Amino acid sequence: MKILADENMPYVQQLFGHLGTIETVNGRELTAEQVNNVDILLVRSVTQVNQALLAGNNQLKFVGSATIGTDHIDLDYLASRNIPFSNAPGCNATAVGEFAFIAMLELAQRFKSPLKGKVVGIVGAGNTGTAVAKCLEAYGIEVLLCDPVLEAKGDPRSFVSLNFLIDKCDVISLHTPITKTGEHKTWYLFDEARLNRLRENTWLLNCCRGEVIDNRALLKFKQQRDDIKVVLDVWEGEPHPMPELVPYIEFCTPHIAGYSLEGKARGTYMLYQQVAKVLNIKGENKMDALLPALWSEQVTVTEIATERALLQLARFVYDLRDDDELFRKNFLNNLGFDHMRKNHKHRREFSALKVSNMGQTNVNWLSNLGFSGVGL
Structure with missing residues (x-):
């Protein structure tokens, strides 16, 4: 079985490798010739999946998009050919x-x-x-x-x-x-x-x-x-x-608001689960096992007394200023926009950081924000 996947999708090898051979491609430049003998096609929003792309393929078993939106997918065409499709609503x-x-x-x-x-x-x-x-x-x-x-x-x-x-x-x-x-x-x-x-x-x-x-x-x-x-x-x-x-x-920033490592992994994992259903196999891989630890897994904070302190805690997980600076330096370079997206692999979500020894007044709202281990 041949699996063709967007090069910006993480953990494809770990999740799909046991099903067959995997080839990763630049999704924005994907051609019909590359798709001709593919069994499973995994894309993101930069790939237009339509008759022009798929007309030469007679063996496609599944198309998946690791995105919320489907405006890049010709759903009617896929349905007319009885090709199963799934996106990943809510992944990011x-x-x-x-x-x-x-x-x-x-x-x-x-x-x-x-x-x-x-x-x-x-x-x-x-x-x-x-x-x-x-x-x-x-x-x-x-x-x-x-x-x-x-x-x-x-x-x-x-x-x-x-x-x-x-x-x-x-x-x-x-x-x-x-x-x-x-x-x-x-x-x-x-x-x-x-x-x-x-x-x-x-x-x-x-x-x-x-x-x-x-x-x-x-x-x-x-x-x-x-x-x-x-x-x-x-x-x-x-x-x-x-x-x-x-x-x-x-x-x-270069269209990376949803590009947390957790969000991208979740999108790939949701497609893996759907492929398992289509192929009628047991999906044994687990998403949590894929994610690495944050560079500092835990921080001890006594109080979040000001908005600046909250921002400093958020920056511990993700500093937006870094991506803004990188964008301004590189967006005019040849393929700079897509290069930044492809190489955007550092972003994490609040849940990756455990916040300990918080005062009781901060526990509930920080937990609701998504930080883990709050109040331990």
Whole structure:
């Protein structure tokens, strides 16, 4: 059996190696010829899986995408050929939630404007948006949710309109899929008109798809409104961000908000479980056995008395400033954007760090944030 996998997926060899031979490829440059004699195809969001890619393959048993979104997959075509497909919903939700929360803490520190006391609006309340809300609510932040699609489906949570959210929130974090048509399309959801509606000193974060914000309109807007602070992990036209826009963005990263080691491993592991079902075999490998220990597994803290102290604890696990600096140095290099993504292997989640000897007042909310061993 031949397995073809995106080179950015970790632990493929450990999980799938016993099933056959494995070849890893650059997912963005994958060709139909490379797929022709493949039994299992494992991709990420940079690979368009459609008839053009698969038409020459008559033996494909499974297609998996280690992502939440499926906009890069022609699901109808796969169904027409009875090719089983699975994605990995929620695999990187915790990573994205923690990334957005850390980015907010970094903005608060840089601009001396505490996150505590702000109202945060989350546009898109699926897996990642919910994970952001979980972090914020653990810290005692008021959160407003906007998701007309989930609201129409009967989601019991309380939702507000997008205009209401823009008018009321100090921070707006975007977590929608990309949709180009329909009543609730998200392509250029934040166009020139919506950007101009933002309240003074609003923070705007995009960790979903670059085209949810009109990047040309954002450049024009930021040139006139320096009070608005922006964090972009995703960019229109990836892997080629607008060079003119980068200097106006407070924190820049190359679409790696979900790239924690735990999140990437979880995505691969979820596909492994689905392949085991399709092939009717017993999936005996365990995800926890794959993950290495954090460089320092445990930290002893007596008190988290300030927001700065919380940020310092978060930086112990992941320092966003490092990736921002690396992005600004390398994004214009040939294949620089994808090179940074491919080599982004250091990021961990809060759960990798055990926090011990905490005062009782800090135990619950730090545990709810995701830190492990709290209060031991």
